[in-house]
Amino acid sequence: MDKPTNYLYILDILKNEMSYSRQLLIKRSDISKVAIGILVAIMLFGFFVVGFDQGQLFSLVEGKQAFDSKWLHEFTHDMRHAAGFPCH
Template structure:
């Protein structure tokens, strides 16, 4: 076999599994942001979760830490 008989194939592009994982993270993030007013923790905490709003406070503080004005 000579060198001229060999074919090199270069694979370029983003792996589909990486795109799927990132889309999954995006969907989960949108879900959490959409229900950050106590909906997620109300299963475990009951009505107290609507007053505490743990996820809302977490994202609120993260907005301030990142330097974005949110109110």
């Protein structure tokens, strides 16, 4: 993860006691874009759940009542205050 993006590999292949070389250009990303995408999604979702939800997530299944009951908001309520997010 700490090397430049593209590498040129010289592949030394030993076969039948004969030695020869061939060059192979491999394009590879040093940091997996898939991993970055997954982590960004986790970060945004987790941050929203703990720090910002006012009933929006549960309203997807519970409807408008979720904005009154705020079950998820109340579940993360104490961590929200402790971590410095605005609340109420």
